[in-house]
Amino acid sequence: QVQLVESGGGLVQAGGSLRLSCAASGRTFTHYFMAWFRQAPGKEREFVGGRSGTGSRAYYSDAVKGRFTIVRDNAKNMLDLQMTSLKPDDTAVYYCAAIRTGDIYSARGYEYWGQGTQVTVSS
Numbered sequence: 572q573v574q575l576v577e578s579g580g581g582l583v584q585a586g587g588s589l590r591l592s593c594a595a596s597g598r599t600f601t602h603y604f605m606a607w608f609r610q611a612p613g614k615e616r617e618f619v620g621g622r623s624g625t626g627s628r629a630y631y632s633d634a635v636k637g638r639f640t641i642v643r644d645n646a647k648n649m650l651d652l653q654m655t656s657l658k659p660d661d662t663a664v665y666y667c668a669a670i671r672t673g674d675i676y677s678a679r680g681y682e683y684w685g686q687g688t689q690v691t692v693s694s
Contacts, residue, residue, distance in 0.1 A: 572597055573595055573596065573597040573599070573600070573603060573669050573682075573683040574595070574596040574597065574683070575593055575594070575595050575596075575667045575668070575669065575683055575684065575685035576593070576594045576685055576686070577591060577592065577593050577665065577666065577667050577685040577686065577687060577688040578591070578592050578593075578594070578688060579591040579592050579688060580665065580688030580689045580690045581689075581690070581691070582691045582692075582693065583657055583690070583691070583692055583693070584657075584692070584693050585657060585658055585659055585692055585693065585694050586656060586657065587657050587692075588653070588654060588655045588656075588657065589654045589657060589690060590651060590652065590653050590654065591607070591651065591652040591654070591665055591667075591688060591690070592649060592650075592651050592652075593605070593607075593649065593650040593651070593652075593667030593685060594648065594649055595648040595649070595650065595667075595669070596648065597648075600645060600648045601624045601625065601645050602624060602671060603624060603669040603670060603671055603682075603683075604621055604622070604623055604624060604669070604670050604671070604675055605621055605622055605643060605650045605667065605668070605669055606618060606619070606620065606621030606622075606630075606667075606668050606669075606670070606675060606681070607619040607620055607621065607641065607650075607652045607665055607666065607667060607668075608665070608666045608668055608678055608681075609661075609663035609664065609665045609666065609690075610663055610664050610666070610687075611662060611663040611664075614663075615678075616666070616678045617632065617634075617678075618632055618675070618676045618677070618678070619631070619632055619634075619635055619639065619652070619665070620632060620635060620639060620641045620652070621641060621675055622641050622642075622643040622650065625645075626643035626644075626645060629641055630675065630676075634660075635654075635661075638654065638655050638656045638657075639652060639653065639654050639655070640652075640653040641653075650667060652665065654690075657690075657692045658692060659692045659693070659694045660692075661690060661692050662690060662691050662692050663689075663690060664687040664688065664689050664690075665687065665688050665689075665690050666684055666685055666687045667684070667685040668681040668683060668684050668685070669681060669682060669683040670682060
């Protein structure tokens with residue numbers, strides 16, 4: 572069982588930066604690939620990026636590559652999403668999620684989800 576709690580959302584101007592954090596409970600944190608997804612109004616939930624269980628491998632969507640960085644701290648059971656050069660198109664509810672095996676790019680296979688945190692980027 573893994574419980575996920577996100578924090579750090581808010582309102583930021585275009586071009587600004589924001590950091591989201593995801594705190595995970597449970598002793599099997601390293602067994603899971605951890606990811607960030609986002610969902611804008613009227614759109615499907617989409618993969619933003621993620622880190623493997625050991626943290627050695629990172630994956631990012633083309634939309635955020637070069638602007639967002641995911642940091643995983645297994646000692647603290649934390650997953651951070653560092654966002655820079657934010658655009659109005661980045662406005663969405665951001666979710667932290669965990670999956671053991673399966674398609675990391677699809678929300679469908681993720682077993683655990685946080686409650687989400689709103690990020691709004693003004694132009």
